[in-house]
Amino acid sequence: MHDTIIWISGATQGLGLGLARNVPYDNARIINLSRRKHPDYESVTFDLTEPASWDRVRAHFIRELAAFRGKRAIFIHNAYSSQAIGVVGKVPSGTYEKAVLANLAAPFVLAEAFLQACRPGYEAGLVMLSSGAAVAALEGLAAYCASKVAIEHWVEVVARERESRGVSGPWVVAVRPGGVDTPALRAAAEVDPELYPRVASLKRNIPNRVDIDTAGRRIWAALPPAPDTAVISFAEPPDDPAFQFGGPRIRQLAGSSWKLVYDAG
Numbered sequence: 001m002h003d004t005i006i007w008i009s010g011a012t013q014g015l016g017l018g019l020a021r022n023v024p025y026d027n028a029r030i031i032n033l034s035r036r037k038h039p040d041y042e043s044v045t046f047d048l049t050e051p052a053s054w055d056r057v058r059a060h061f062i063r064e065l066a067a068f069r070g071k072r073a074i075f076i077h078n079a080y081s082s083q084a085i086g087v088v089g090k091v092p093s094g095t096y097e098k099a100v101l102a103n104l105a106a107p108f109v110l111a112e113a114f115l116q117a118c119r120p121g122y123e124a125g126l127v128m129l130s131s132g133a134a135v136a137a138l139e140g141l142a143a144y145c146a147s148k149v150a151i152e153h154w155v156e157v158v159a160r161e162r163e164s165r166g167v168s169g170p171w172v173v174a175v176r177p178g179g180v181d182t183p184a185l186r187a188a189a190e191v192d193p194e195l196y197p198r199v200a201s202l203k204r205n206i207p208n209r210v211d212i213d214t215a216g217r218r219i220w221a222a223l224p225p226a227p228d229t230a231v232i233s234f235a236e237p238p239d240d241p242a243f244q245f246g247g248p249r250i251r252q253l254a255g256s257s258w259k260l261v262y263d264a265g
Contacts, residue, residue, distance in 0.1 A: 002029040003070045007061070009033040009048075009110070010079025011041060014182035015129070018212030019076055024220050033057055033110075034079060048081055048102035054109055061117035072123040073170075074223075075114040077107050080129075080147070082184040086195035088142050096143065103147035108154055115158075115170060124170030125224055128155055132176050132235030136243045140196040145245070148176075156230040173225040178234035179209035 004025040010016035011032035020030050020041060030041050037043040044060050046053040065073060084091050084099030091099075111126055118124040133141055134148035155174040162172070189206065193199045215234075222232050238244055 001069060002027050004028040004072045004074070005031070005064060005068060005070060006073075007031045007033055007044075007057075007075045007114070009077050012036050012038050014078075014184055015177060015180050015212050015215055016076075016078040018180075018214075018216030019078065019219060020216075022213055022216040022220055025072070031060075048079055048106045049098035051101060051105070051109075054106060054113075057110055058113035058117075061114050065117045065119060068119075068122065070122060072125070073118060074125045074127065075111070076127040076129070077110055078129045080144070082188060084143055085188050085191055086140055087197070090195050099143055100147075103144060104150060107147070107151055111154075111172075115172075118170050120169075123224070126170050126172045127219075127223065128152075128172070128174045130174040130176045130231065132178070132233075132237070134176065135237045135245050137245045138198060138243065140191075140198055149245070152231050159230050171224050173223075173229060174231045175219055175222070176231065176233040176235040177215050177219060179205070180215045181206060181209040181211055185209070 004023075004027065006020075006023060006025075006028055008016050008020050008030065009032075011020040011030070012034045016032075016034075020032065020038075023030055032038040032041040032043040033046060034043065035045060035047050037045060044057060046056045061075075079102075081099045081102035084096045088096075107128060111128060114126055128151045130151050131144075131148045133145040134152050136145065138145055152174045155172050159172050161167075185202070186206070188196065189199055189202045191199055218234065219232075225232060
């Protein structure tokens with residue numbers, strides 16, 4: 001019997017692999033969730049872009065946690081689709097649709113499945129990988145940026161729901177890992193600049209990024225999150241107005257009052 005069970009989506013490479021290689025718990029059972037099996041880790045195959053495959057992960061959560069008698073269960077949703085990089089309208093529509101399913105719908109469906117499967121009697125935690133892109137308007141990454149904003153907002157709302165109802169677990173948190181040198185990032189640096197305007201700066205800044213093992217270790221060191229923490233960030237928000245999400249482009253005009261519409265108290 002393992003003391004700890006950990007699911008990591010996308011543990012075949014990149015940050016997911018760094019997280020898997022640096023799990024700080026002895027006697028941990030590490031399960032990779034991805035399209036490909038990992039040679040060193042138990043794997044459950046599924047595809048973020050194929051909703052019909054998501055039930056495979058849900059069923060695995062239910063089956064394993066129903067029989068789990070260890071100390072802790074953690075799900076880290078790290079995987080994402082990097083196939084729709086490019087200016088909106090230039091990426092093929094089919095590719096774009098799959099990326100929206102993978103990065104916007106799948107995270108919430110898988111996260112809900114894990115929370116539903118957890119039972120009292122052990123520490124349980126959900127980690128949703130976000131990005132500095134959640135607070136930066138990066139041309140060529142519209143869907144990716146939007147998905148990270150959504151993930152952080154989802155975590156904040158879910159955390160509040162659980163706290164207001166006195167639910168003791170699982171804890172939920174989003175993590176912005178900061179700049180990490182990954183295969184997906186290096187692939188993005190080779191995209192046609194006409195499609196992805198940030199290619200030059202991406203290539204230039206690769207040396208400033210940390211390796212996957214350093215990133216994995218520092219994320220584990222920050223878990224479980226401190227109370228009242230919805231987002232852990234290793235990424236500084238941009239100080240350049242050109243990259244700031246929602247900054248000077250917001251115009252507040254007369255309309256409904258927040259208090260009148262949303263505040264039931």
